[in-house]
Amino acid sequence: xxxxxxxxxxxxxxxxxxxxxxxxxxxxxxxxxxxxxxxxxxxxxxxxxxxxxxxxxxxxxxxxxxxxxxxxxxxxxxxxxxxxxxxxxxxxxxxxxxxxxxxxxxxxxxxxxxxxxxxxxxxxxxxxxxxxxxxxxxxxxxxxxxxxxxxxxxxxxxxxxxxxxxxxxxxxxxxxxxxxxxxxxxxxxxxxxxxxxxxxxxxxxxxxx
DNA sequence: GACCAGGTCCTTG
DNA sequence: CAAGGACATGGT
Numbered sequence: 001x002x003x004x005x006x007x008x009x010x011x012x013x014x015x016x017x018x019x020x021x022x023x024x025x026x027x028x029x030x031x032x033x034x035x036x037x038x039x040x041x042x043x044x045x046x047x048x049x050x051x052x053x054x055x056x057x058x059x060x061x062x063x064x065x066x067x068x069x070x071x072x073x074x075x076x077x078x079x080x081x082x083x084x085x086x087x088x089x090x091x092x093x094x095x096x097x098x099x100x101x102x103x104x105x106x107x108x109x110x111x112x113x114x115x116x117x118x119x120x121x122x123x124x125x126x127x128x129x130x131x132x133x134x135x136x137x138x139x140x141x142x143x144x145x146x147x148x149x150x151x152x153x154x155x156x157x158x159x160x161x162x163x164x165x166x167x168x169x170x171x172x173x174x175x176x177x178x179x180x181x182x183x184x185x186x187x188x189x190x191x192x193x194x195x196x197x198x199x200x201x202x203x204x205x206x207x208x209x
Numbered sequence: 210g211a212c213c214a215g216g217t218c219c220t221t222g
Numbered sequence: 223c224a225a226g227g228a229c230a231t232g233g234t
Contacts, residue, residue, distance in 0.1 A: 031216085031232095032231090033214085072231085114217085178215090
């Protein structure tokens with residue numbers, strides 16, 4: 001709620017297509033978004049920004065394009081693997097969206113290189129499933145705000161679901177707001193003490209959202 | 210030069 | 223299950 005008033009609405013997750021969101025979700029693992037953007041535009045420029053094209057790429061070629069995002073060996077492998085599995089299992093993202101959340105989670109979960117957060121990001125932002133994405137910022141923020149019953153990822157999800165329910169747009173928005181907020185105020189590990197929001201939120205976030 | 214970024218996997222105790 | 227290391231580039 002507080003964050004909302006500061007930044008307003010946003011659809012969030014940069015990316016023109018669902019395919020690009022999937023790729024971005026993998027590339028951004030422990031990596032600054034500015035580095036990810038370079039990789040994405042390189043892929044786009046070569047006309048390869050589709051799961052179909054990516055699935056058929058040679059790993060060295062893909063590595064050449066995503067080098068700036070770091071961890072390029074694992075990420076290239078993951079991108080190719082995810083792309084070909086989706087292609088084989090569903091044909092394309094559109095078809096995937098019609099499947100139930102549980103089935104999609106079971107499909108994504110065993111893929112190497114797709115961890116909890118990446119999976120949630122794909123489910124939420126590419127597949128429109130009502131899942132709240134918990135990242136390092138979220139844990140830190142709620143921790144700093146003194147939300148005690150929300151110290152594990154699972155607890156945080158439950159906590160957020162209690163306040164925003166299954167409203168897809170709100171879930172998308174809330175994670176986006178946290179990331180934006182964090183980028184401005186939370187450069188260092190302990191959340192910035194001079195942040196105006198945190199002062200207010202010692203009351204705010206805990207019981208509204 | 211050190212530290213960090215919208216993590217994940219694998220190995221140890 | 224918690225902790226520790228590896229993976230890697232680019233910005234401050």
